[in-house]
Amino acid sequence: EAGVTQSPTHLIKTRGQQVTLRCSPISGHTSVYWYQQALGLGLQFLLWYDEGEERNRGNFPPRFSGRQFPNYSSELNVNALELEDSALYLCASSRGTGANGYTFGSGTRLTVV
């Protein structure tokens, strides 16, 4: 069984640009969660999608957005990139409720210069 896959693994963008990160959940998992992990810091919750709907959103500006597709894969879009957006972006998925735990992908390392 394939795990949670994220793409790309690394990318470098210039301040002001836009970026799209992608996540494919484990087969059968309907919920997708996005987290930001800045260097040396903990996990900051970004977004939660379930069955194609946004269910919850963390304390991030509107330039962070996303969506979930009918096949349950998900995209995270960040507009007007700022230097402080440089971080590891982690995607996780769960079958139904996340109360039973998540499975994480390996993340996308975004560097904004």
Add this chain to the structure above:
Amino acid sequence: GNSVTQMEGPVTLSEEAFLTINCTYTATGYPSLFWYVQYPGEGLQLLLKATKADDKGSNKGFEATYRKETTSFHLEKGSVQVSDSAVYFCALPGDAGNMLTFGGGTRLMVKP
């Protein structure tokens, strides 16, 4: 609301030393409790979990016991290895029950 508090790191140990990373929680009811591990350059992996009070989760030599009396879920290992160097996160479901709430993470460094 539901929350977890972890000891701050870094924790630096010599190989074969005993490890304890403290985690205490605040929760309504008795939700499942989790420990995740993040090795350098990777995402988080589920290390172990306990689904009810007094349960002990274990994996790869690590153990944690769900103690409702002390609202704790401390992570222990009897003899750490250099390969255990990583960041460890304690977690539990949030108030809505559908998302996990993570502690701030504890960095463990094991020296040969």
